[in-house]
Structure formats: C-alpha cells, structure tokens
Amino acid sequence: MKTTQRLENALIKLYNAFHNNRLNPEDCTACAVGNILDNHDSWKHLSNDHGSLELNYIGRVHQNLGRKFNGYSPLEILQIEKIFLDTCGFKTPLCHYNSKPNNPTNKEILFHGLCNVVAYLCKLDNVPNVMDYSKLFEYEQDEPVYHLETFLT
Template identity: 80%
Template sequence: MKTPKRLEQALIKLYNAFHNDELNPECCSACAVGNILDNHDSWKHLSNDHGSLTLSYVGRVHETLGRKFNGYSPLELLQIERIFLQACGFTVPLCHYNTKPENPRNKEILFNGLCAVVAYLCELDGIANVMDYSKIFEFENENPVYKFDVIYD
C-alpha cells in the first residue's frame, strides 16, 4: 500500500523535529502540529485553548469551508495536538495550573507522544500503524514469517 503524501510529509517532519531536538509540546510552532505545519503557529487560532477540541470562530469557518492545512482539517489538527499532549503527560487544555510532566522535552516523553500521533495519523489515512513492529515477531509452525538478512561488521 502506498503511503499518502500528507502522512509521509508529516512523518518526515516529526522524525526530523524529534532527532534535531526541535520538538517542544509547549510551543505552538514546535509541537506536533507546529512541525507538521512547517513551524508556523497560526494554527493556534483554530481553537481558543491549546489542547482543546473546540474550534474557535476562525476554526469553525475554516472547517465549514473545507480548508486543509498540509492535508489536515482544523479538527484533525486539534485532535493530533491533543493526542500528542496527552501522550506526553499533559492535562489538556494547557493551563498553568494543570498537570504537566516534570521535563516535557525529555526524549522518552516526546517519543511516547510521537508514537501516539503516528498511530492516529495512520488511522486517519486508513493504513496500518507504521510504528507497529509486532509483525517482525510473527511466526507460523515455529518459524518466523519474515526473514531478515543479518549483516555483521
């Protein structure tokens, strides 16, 4: 199955942000959606609260008009961000009195957030989760279903 363009582009951007330490759940231009949208923070006007699924007036207008931002609707973007924040350990919507992880830029925390986002992005496009590695451990009649060439240096 061919990976849809919007998914492929989103995965590349999230991968690069993660490995270049440019992923920050508390920054609208460096969070999951901020990275998917080329590090622009204008998406924050789609809702009144970071992490909320309630569209603002601007968000409702864009949603009603069928607008897409790098392939994603306003509601899809809000859901992506909510999933990312929650998987990173934030209580949403973000607020100074809501709980948050002690170190939100911790790689393990960010990885958990990304895993949840990737699963949702794949679900949106109706494809199997590209991060599901359980297939490599499948077996039939005591033999692995998939064979890999192991190269030792």
C-alpha cells in the same frame, strides 16, 4: 508500504524535529502540529484553548469551508495536538494550573507522544501503523512468519 503524500510529509517533519531536538510540546511552533505545519503558529487560532478539541469561530469557518493545512483539516489538527499533549503527560486543555510533566522535552516522553501521533496519522489515511513492529515477531510452528532482509556491507 504505500503511504499518502500528507502522511509521508508529516512523518519526515516529525522525524527531523525529534532527531534535531526541535520538538517541544510547550511551543506551538515546535510541537507535533507546529512541526507538521512548517513551524508556524497560525493553527493556534483554530481553538480558544490549547489542547482542546473544540473549534472556535475561526476554526469552524475553516472546517466548514473544507480548508486543509498541509493536508489536515482543523479538527484533525486539534486531535493530533491533543493526542501529543495527552501522551506527553499534559492535562488538556493547557492551563497554568493543570498538571504537566517535570521534563516535557525528555526524549522518552516525546517518543511516546510521537508514537501515538503517528498511529493516529496512519489511521486517518487508512494505512497500517508504520510504527507497528509486532508482525516481526509473529510465528507459526516455531518459525517466523515474516523475514527481515538483511544487508551486509
């Protein structure tokens, strides 16, 4: 499957973060966006509220100037983070009195968050969802429509 460079880079960073236990929704350098943006936290200045879709003055300036951060616009960055936080069980925008999951770094929780983030990233680039395996189970007349290639060693 052909993907864009920004999508491929984001997927590699998210994959590595997940498998190296460097994905944490409560850390702006280690959340989905933090990892996509090379573990920097400067993106948090695009909005006044973490998990909000509302750009602040700085965010609007960057958006209006057409600035991209590792290929993503400020609005796309806020949307990625909101999807990740919402799917991980946080009530957004984040606030000390809003609900959050008991164990936000649980692998299952993080995996579900990443699945939705990846679906959104693919949608942004008009690429079929790379996490969608439903085609593997399509069949016609009791025979699979698609076949997996297996490699025996």
